[in-house]
Amino acid sequence: MLDAIDRLNWWKxxxxxxxxxALVAEPAxxxxxxxxxxxxxxxxEAELPGFKIEDIDLAVAGCDLRIRGKREMQAGxxxxxxxxxxxxGEFARAITFPAEVDADRVQAALHDGVLQVxxxxxxxxxxxxxxxxxxxxxx
Amino acid sequence: MSxxxxxxxxxxxxxxxxxxxxxxxxxxxxxYETAEEYVVLAEMPGCDPKGIDVxxxxxxxxxxxxxxxxxxxxxxxxxxxxxxxxxxxxxxxTESIDTEKIQAExxxxxxTLRxxxxxxxxxxxxxxxxx
Numbered sequence: 001m002l003d004a005i006d007r008l009n010w011w012k013x014x015x016x017x018x019x020x021x022a023l024v025a026e027p028a029x030x031x032x033x034x035x036x037x038x039x040x041x042x043x044x045e046a047e048l049p050g051f052k053i054e055d056i057d058l059a060v061a062g063c064d065l066r067i068r069g070k071r072e073m074q075a076g077x078x079x080x081x082x083x084x085x086x087x088x089g090e091f092a093r094a095i096t097f098p099a100e101v102d103a104d105r106v107q108a109a110l111h112d113g114v115l116q117v118x119x120x121x122x123x124x125x126x127x128x129x130x131x132x133x134x135x136x137x138x139x
Numbered sequence: 140m141s142x143x144x145x146x147x148x149x150x151x152x153x154x155x156x157x158x159x160x161x162x163x164x165x166x167x168x169x170x171y172e173t174a175e176e177y178v179v180l181a182e183m184p185g186c187d188p189k190g191i192d193v194x195x196x197x198x199x200x201x202x203x204x205x206x207x208x209x210x211x212x213x214x215x216x217x218x219x220x221x222x223x224x225x226x227x228x229x230x231x232x233t234e235s236i237d238t239e240k241i242q243a244e245x246x247x248x249x250x251t252l253r254x255x256x257x258x259x260x261x262x263x264x265x266x267x268x269x270x
Contacts, residue, residue: 032220036212043212047221049184049248074180075171082170086182098217112207113184113248 030091031067031115039127042097042119049113050074050086056115060103065119068092099125161206162224166250170230174262177234177254183226184248185209191250193243195236201229202250235259 031046048056048069056069073088075081100122108117166181183191183204190205204226211223235257242253 034219034221035217037215037217038212039215042217047182047184047248049182050180052247075169075178076173079171079173079178082172082177084169085167086169086180110247112186112188112245113182114209 029093030087031093033093033095035095037098041121042099042101044095044115044117044119046115047113048110048115051110051113051115053108053110056108056110058106058108058117060101060106060119063097063100064094065097065101065117066092066094067115101125162222164222164224164226165228166202166204166226168228176256177232177236177252179230179250179252179254181226181228181250181252182248183245183250185223186226186245186248186250188245191243191245193241193250193252195232195238195241195254198232199229200232200252200254201227202252203227204250 031048034043034045036043044065044067046067050071051069055071056067059066059068068091070090071088097119101119102122105120106117108115110116166183168182169178169180171178171180179200179202181202183202185206186204187207190207192203194201206223206225209223232254237255237257240255244251
Protein backbone atom coordinates (compact mmCIF):
# COMPACT_ATOMS: atom_id res chain seq x y z
CA MET A 1 0.00 0.00 0.00
CA LEU A 2 1.26 3.42 -0.79
CA ASP A 3 2.10 5.47 2.21
CA ALA A 4 1.62 9.18 2.50
CA ILE A 5 5.08 10.03 1.22
CA ASP A 6 4.62 7.90 -1.84
CA ARG A 7 1.36 9.63 -2.50
CA LEU A 8 3.02 12.96 -2.12
CA ASN A 9 5.64 11.83 -4.62
CA TRP A 10 2.92 10.96 -7.09
CA TRP A 11 1.63 14.43 -6.95
CA LYS A 12 5.08 15.92 -7.08
CA UNK A 13 5.81 13.89 -10.17
CA UNK A 14 2.59 14.97 -11.75
CA UNK A 15 3.42 18.58 -11.12
CA UNK A 16 6.98 18.07 -12.35
CA UNK A 17 5.57 16.58 -15.46
CA UNK A 18 3.28 19.51 -16.04
CA UNK A 19 6.26 21.78 -15.88
CA UNK A 20 8.65 19.68 -17.87
CA UNK A 21 6.19 18.58 -20.47
CA ALA A 22 8.42 15.58 -20.93
CA LEU A 23 9.25 12.74 -18.63
CA VAL A 24 10.48 11.55 -16.09
CA ALA A 25 11.33 11.86 -12.43
CA GLU A 26 13.47 9.19 -10.81
CA PRO A 27 11.29 6.16 -10.15
CA ALA A 28 10.78 5.51 -6.47
CA UNK A 29 10.50 1.75 -6.74
CA UNK A 30 10.78 -1.15 -9.15
CA UNK A 31 9.14 -1.44 -11.53
CA UNK A 32 8.40 2.06 -12.68
CA UNK A 33 4.68 2.46 -13.33
CA UNK A 34 2.47 4.56 -15.51
CA UNK A 35 -1.06 4.82 -14.17
CA UNK A 36 -4.05 6.53 -15.58
CA UNK A 37 -7.81 6.71 -15.33
CA UNK A 38 -10.25 7.16 -18.20
CA UNK A 39 -13.37 7.31 -16.04
CA UNK A 40 -14.37 3.67 -16.67
CA UNK A 41 -11.09 1.92 -15.91
CA UNK A 42 -7.74 2.35 -14.29
CA UNK A 43 -4.74 1.38 -16.38
CA UNK A 44 -1.35 0.28 -15.19
CA GLU A 45 1.69 -0.15 -17.35
CA ALA A 46 5.04 -1.46 -16.17
CA GLU A 47 8.22 -2.27 -18.00
CA LEU A 48 9.27 -5.76 -16.97
CA PRO A 49 11.73 -6.98 -19.57
CA GLY A 50 12.87 -10.55 -19.16
CA PHE A 51 9.82 -11.59 -17.18
CA LYS A 52 7.29 -14.13 -18.35
CA ILE A 53 3.65 -13.82 -17.37
CA GLU A 54 4.03 -16.78 -15.00
CA ASP A 55 6.80 -14.92 -13.16
CA ILE A 56 4.39 -12.13 -12.26
CA ASP A 57 1.73 -12.24 -9.60
CA LEU A 58 -1.10 -9.72 -9.47
CA ALA A 59 -3.50 -9.40 -6.57
CA VAL A 60 -6.47 -7.04 -6.42
CA ALA A 61 -8.59 -6.22 -3.41
CA GLY A 62 -10.79 -3.18 -2.93
CA CYS A 63 -8.76 -0.20 -4.09
CA ASP A 64 -5.44 -2.02 -3.94
CA LEU A 65 -3.30 -3.69 -6.55
CA ARG A 66 -0.18 -5.59 -5.65
CA ILE A 67 2.38 -6.63 -8.27
CA ARG A 68 5.05 -9.14 -7.41
CA GLY A 69 7.61 -10.93 -9.48
CA LYS A 70 10.82 -12.80 -9.57
CA ARG A 71 13.59 -13.01 -12.10
CA GLU A 72 16.65 -15.18 -12.11
CA MET A 73 19.99 -14.08 -13.38
CA GLN A 74 20.44 -15.38 -16.91
CA ALA A 75 24.17 -15.94 -16.67
CA GLY A 76 25.81 -19.32 -16.42
CA UNK A 77 27.88 -20.05 -13.36
CA UNK A 78 31.24 -19.93 -15.06
CA UNK A 79 30.55 -16.81 -17.13
CA UNK A 80 32.76 -13.82 -16.54
CA UNK A 81 30.78 -10.67 -15.78
CA UNK A 82 31.78 -7.52 -17.63
CA UNK A 83 28.76 -5.47 -16.86
CA UNK A 84 25.67 -6.06 -14.80
CA UNK A 85 23.14 -3.27 -14.89
CA UNK A 86 19.92 -5.24 -14.94
CA UNK A 87 18.24 -5.81 -11.63
CA UNK A 88 17.43 -9.37 -10.64
CA GLY A 89 15.70 -11.10 -7.80
CA GLU A 90 12.29 -10.34 -6.38
CA PHE A 91 10.22 -7.21 -6.44
CA ALA A 92 6.91 -6.17 -4.95
CA ARG A 93 4.98 -3.02 -5.43
CA ALA A 94 1.55 -1.94 -4.29
CA ILE A 95 -0.76 0.77 -5.48
CA THR A 96 -3.88 2.21 -3.95
CA PHE A 97 -6.31 3.60 -6.48
CA PRO A 98 -8.62 6.45 -5.60
CA ALA A 99 -11.64 4.19 -6.11
CA GLU A 100 -12.61 0.55 -5.80
CA VAL A 101 -11.80 -1.90 -8.57
CA ASP A 102 -13.96 -4.73 -9.93
CA ALA A 103 -11.48 -7.50 -9.18
CA ASP A 104 -13.31 -10.09 -11.30
CA ARG A 105 -12.88 -8.16 -14.50
CA VAL A 106 -9.20 -7.20 -14.21
CA GLN A 107 -7.20 -8.10 -17.29
CA ALA A 108 -3.45 -8.29 -17.68
CA ALA A 109 -1.19 -8.91 -20.64
CA LEU A 110 2.56 -9.00 -21.05
CA HIS A 111 4.02 -8.24 -24.46
CA ASP A 112 7.69 -7.73 -25.18
CA GLY A 113 8.41 -6.94 -21.57
CA VAL A 114 5.57 -4.47 -21.11
CA LEU A 115 2.88 -5.38 -18.59
CA GLN A 116 -0.49 -3.80 -19.24
CA VAL A 117 -3.25 -4.14 -16.69
CA UNK A 118 -6.80 -2.89 -17.15
CA UNK A 119 -8.80 -2.55 -13.94
CA UNK A 120 -12.49 -1.73 -14.41
CA UNK A 121 -13.87 0.38 -11.63
CA UNK A 122 -16.48 -1.12 -9.36
CA UNK A 123 -19.95 0.05 -10.44
CA UNK A 124 -20.34 2.29 -7.40
CA UNK A 125 -17.05 4.00 -8.17
CA UNK A 126 -17.85 4.98 -11.75
CA UNK A 127 -18.71 8.55 -12.51
CA UNK A 128 -22.44 8.93 -12.88
CA UNK A 129 -24.27 11.27 -15.11
CA UNK A 130 -27.03 12.91 -13.17
CA UNK A 131 -29.94 14.19 -15.16
CA UNK A 132 -30.97 17.54 -13.88
CA UNK A 133 -34.62 18.20 -14.23
CA UNK A 134 -35.41 21.77 -14.96
CA UNK A 135 -38.53 22.60 -13.06
CA UNK A 136 -39.14 25.95 -14.54
CA UNK A 137 -37.64 29.38 -14.53
CA UNK A 138 -37.57 31.54 -11.53
CA UNK A 139 -38.45 35.07 -12.13
CA MET B 140 37.64 -5.97 -19.68
CA SER B 141 37.47 -6.04 -23.38
CA UNK B 142 34.03 -4.63 -24.01
CA UNK B 143 33.49 -1.20 -22.76
CA UNK B 144 30.61 1.16 -23.08
CA UNK B 145 31.35 4.23 -25.08
CA UNK B 146 28.41 6.40 -25.84
CA UNK B 147 24.94 6.44 -24.53
CA UNK B 148 23.38 6.99 -27.87
CA UNK B 149 24.46 6.44 -31.40
CA UNK B 150 23.77 8.51 -34.44
CA UNK B 151 21.13 6.39 -35.98
CA UNK B 152 18.20 6.45 -38.26
CA UNK B 153 15.88 4.90 -35.70
CA UNK B 154 14.18 8.20 -35.00
CA UNK B 155 13.55 9.22 -38.57
CA UNK B 156 10.04 9.80 -39.82
CA UNK B 157 8.45 9.74 -36.40
CA UNK B 158 5.45 12.02 -36.14
CA UNK B 159 6.48 13.50 -32.82
CA UNK B 160 9.96 13.64 -31.43
CA UNK B 161 10.43 10.34 -29.64
CA UNK B 162 12.56 10.23 -26.51
CA UNK B 163 15.59 7.99 -26.63
CA UNK B 164 16.81 5.82 -23.81
CA UNK B 165 20.00 3.97 -23.03
CA UNK B 166 19.09 0.35 -22.40
CA UNK B 167 20.48 -1.33 -19.29
CA UNK B 168 22.73 -4.22 -20.27
CA UNK B 169 24.44 -7.25 -18.84
CA UNK B 170 27.60 -8.35 -20.62
CA TYR B 171 29.06 -11.77 -20.00
CA GLU B 172 31.98 -13.68 -21.39
CA THR B 173 32.33 -17.40 -21.82
CA ALA B 174 35.20 -19.31 -23.33
CA GLU B 175 33.55 -19.14 -26.75
CA GLU B 176 31.62 -15.91 -26.91
CA TYR B 177 30.40 -12.67 -25.45
CA VAL B 178 26.76 -12.42 -24.46
CA VAL B 179 25.02 -9.05 -24.33
CA LEU B 180 21.55 -8.79 -22.80
CA ALA B 181 19.89 -5.43 -23.35
CA GLU B 182 16.60 -4.39 -21.77
CA MET B 183 14.48 -2.95 -24.53
CA PRO B 184 10.85 -3.44 -23.53
CA GLY B 185 8.11 -2.43 -25.91
CA CYS B 186 10.11 -2.48 -29.11
CA ASP B 187 8.73 -3.11 -32.52
CA PRO B 188 10.65 -6.34 -33.31
CA LYS B 189 11.10 -5.14 -36.89
CA GLY B 190 12.60 -1.92 -35.64
CA ILE B 191 15.59 -3.48 -33.92
CA ASP B 192 18.91 -2.91 -35.56
CA VAL B 193 22.32 -4.33 -34.66
CA UNK B 194 25.47 -3.16 -36.37
CA UNK B 195 29.07 -4.12 -35.94
CA UNK B 196 31.64 -2.03 -37.72
CA UNK B 197 35.19 -1.06 -37.00
CA UNK B 198 35.15 -2.52 -33.53
CA UNK B 199 31.96 -0.72 -32.63
CA UNK B 200 28.80 -2.54 -31.76
CA UNK B 201 25.65 -0.46 -31.88
CA UNK B 202 22.13 -1.47 -31.06
CA UNK B 203 19.02 0.54 -31.70
CA UNK B 204 15.37 -0.24 -31.18
CA UNK B 205 12.24 1.59 -32.16
CA UNK B 206 9.43 1.79 -29.69
CA UNK B 207 6.24 0.16 -30.91
CA UNK B 208 3.40 2.64 -31.22
CA UNK B 209 1.35 2.71 -28.08
CA UNK B 210 -1.70 4.65 -27.08
CA UNK B 211 -0.58 7.42 -24.80
CA UNK B 212 -3.47 8.92 -22.89
CA UNK B 213 -3.87 12.65 -23.01
CA UNK B 214 -5.47 12.97 -19.61
CA UNK B 215 -6.26 11.10 -16.44
CA UNK B 216 -2.70 10.47 -15.31
CA UNK B 217 -2.27 9.20 -11.77
CA UNK B 218 1.44 8.52 -12.03
CA UNK B 219 3.96 8.72 -14.79
CA UNK B 220 7.25 7.18 -13.85
CA UNK B 221 8.69 6.07 -17.14
CA UNK B 222 8.72 7.36 -20.66
CA UNK B 223 8.19 5.47 -23.87
CA UNK B 224 10.80 5.85 -26.53
CA UNK B 225 13.51 4.39 -28.69
CA UNK B 226 16.68 2.74 -27.47
CA UNK B 227 20.26 3.23 -28.57
CA UNK B 228 23.64 2.26 -27.22
CA UNK B 229 27.10 1.72 -28.61
CA UNK B 230 29.97 -0.39 -27.32
CA UNK B 231 33.63 -0.62 -28.15
CA UNK B 232 34.68 -4.17 -28.74
CA THR B 233 38.42 -4.66 -28.57
CA GLU B 234 38.26 -8.44 -28.65
CA SER B 235 38.32 -10.22 -32.02
CA ILE B 236 34.79 -11.21 -32.92
CA ASP B 237 33.68 -13.54 -35.65
CA THR B 238 31.31 -10.96 -37.11
CA GLU B 239 29.74 -13.39 -39.56
CA LYS B 240 28.41 -15.46 -36.70
CA ILE B 241 26.91 -12.75 -34.50
CA GLN B 242 23.42 -13.76 -33.43
CA ALA B 243 20.64 -11.49 -32.25
CA GLU B 244 17.33 -12.47 -30.73
CA UNK B 245 14.52 -10.40 -29.23
CA UNK B 246 12.24 -12.03 -26.69
CA UNK B 247 10.30 -10.78 -23.64
CA UNK B 248 11.66 -7.30 -24.26
CA UNK B 249 15.29 -8.42 -24.05
CA UNK B 250 17.67 -8.21 -26.96
CA THR B 251 20.21 -11.01 -26.67
CA LEU B 252 23.39 -10.82 -28.71
CA ARG B 253 25.91 -13.59 -29.02
CA UNK B 254 29.28 -12.57 -30.35
CA UNK B 255 31.51 -15.56 -30.97
CA UNK B 256 35.22 -15.05 -30.47
CA UNK B 257 37.46 -15.82 -33.40
CA UNK B 258 39.49 -18.97 -33.00
CA UNK B 259 42.73 -17.21 -32.07
CA UNK B 260 41.05 -15.27 -29.30
CA UNK B 261 39.80 -18.35 -27.51
CA UNK B 262 41.87 -19.45 -24.56
CA UNK B 263 43.83 -22.52 -25.33
CA UNK B 264 45.15 -25.06 -22.99
CA UNK B 265 48.79 -25.70 -23.72
CA UNK B 266 50.03 -29.10 -22.89
CA UNK B 267 53.28 -28.96 -20.98
CA UNK B 268 55.43 -31.91 -21.69
CA UNK B 269 57.85 -33.21 -19.21
CA UNK B 270 60.82 -35.34 -20.01
